[in-house]
Amino acid sequence: MGTTTTSRRLSSALVLWCWCCWSGASVLQQVAAVRRADAFPYGAPSGDLTLAEGDDETSKVLTLPRPLYFYNTQFSELYVATNGIISAQDLPMEKQYVDDGFPTDFPVVAPFLADLDTSGGRGRIYYRLTETPSVLNRVAQEVHRGFPDAGFTPTHAVVATWENVAAYEEQSRQQGPSSQ
Template sequence: MVEEIGAKTSSEKGSLLYPYGLHQGDKTNPKLDDGTSEAIALSVPFTFYGKTYQTVFVNNNGVISFDEPVRQYTPDPFPLADGRPFVTPFWADVDNVLGGDIFYRQSTDPALLEDISQHMTQYFPDSPFTATWALVATWDHVAYYGSTSEKGNTFQAVLTTDSKMFYIILNYWDIQWTTGAASDGDAETGLGGTPAHAGFNSGDDTNFYNIPGSQTDAIINITTTSNIKVPGRWVFRVDDFQAPDVDPPQLDNNCWL
């Protein structure tokens, strides 16, 4: 039985996370280092950087990939040269055998879609949006490879569309580590080495986006950063890839704001 300790609902005070867990009808990934979900056949095809995909994988190591799974545990900088299109909410060496769960579901639940629609219209007021579908993937208090601590990271990625516009929402609730031991991180702290990467890779060798702080120690602060003035949330339109027209993050005392 998979425990749902830490599973959040959007009604919890201050939580950025959309509801998740077994009680939401989520599936869970296998307890397997460098594991992945089964191939997820999308009930609504998803357009990413101008290409439309019908299959995704929710990979244990903090990656949502199109068409093929990703088992790589140490992140590479974007753009990747091998043509892999994927989204990295927090690409690092997760080990859910040592702790945590990865949940995912496709949903047309009216309450969820209403919440998403309100948020997207708030962030993109010139593009009114009524969500008709979402894929919600949540990494719940996941441990890092080689961990000798109780540290866990909780973050979420949401793919959503109204069949015309396609968005990805990245929610960061609790980030306690950045690096697994096989990526030269410290087994006790989960820091150092090659830190996690957050961003988007189109697969065409040219188009990509790196969230500021990626693959540096500053990525530990991603719960305090945003491109929409909501700390811990980053939102992008991804069919032709757009970010809200806001001031770019600034580095202050080694923290991205």
């Protein structure tokens, strides 16, 4: 394996780690939450797109300016989904990844995998592709904090934020009196 290939794979892994660094922190502690002040800037003031409200929504494709290397495969497109995942392909039906668990049959990063529903204003999902220097500097700092010897300089980043999202709730119908 050549140095360029190794660097490319490491760079891709580091970018993916950065996307997941906040959720990874909660795994290491008994109880943890990301304070809004600690999150990357998000929402309308940051130029984010907002995913449509609903159950099992998927964003329009985000076309990356440079490819992402994930394992041995190169990807140039990403999708953000309601259920807390980012994928390099349009998503299959929810039961193929929420109910069946990992590994999935498709490439996915799952920083917040859960059966979520943002219908009726129950949370929002923001996302953007950015080349903003302040965001890229922070991404580089986060990656270097986890991988101090890595030679990594991000050229762009995808920021996805699941804000105040709620779990899917089965809607039951009001039924009249039973004749039993």
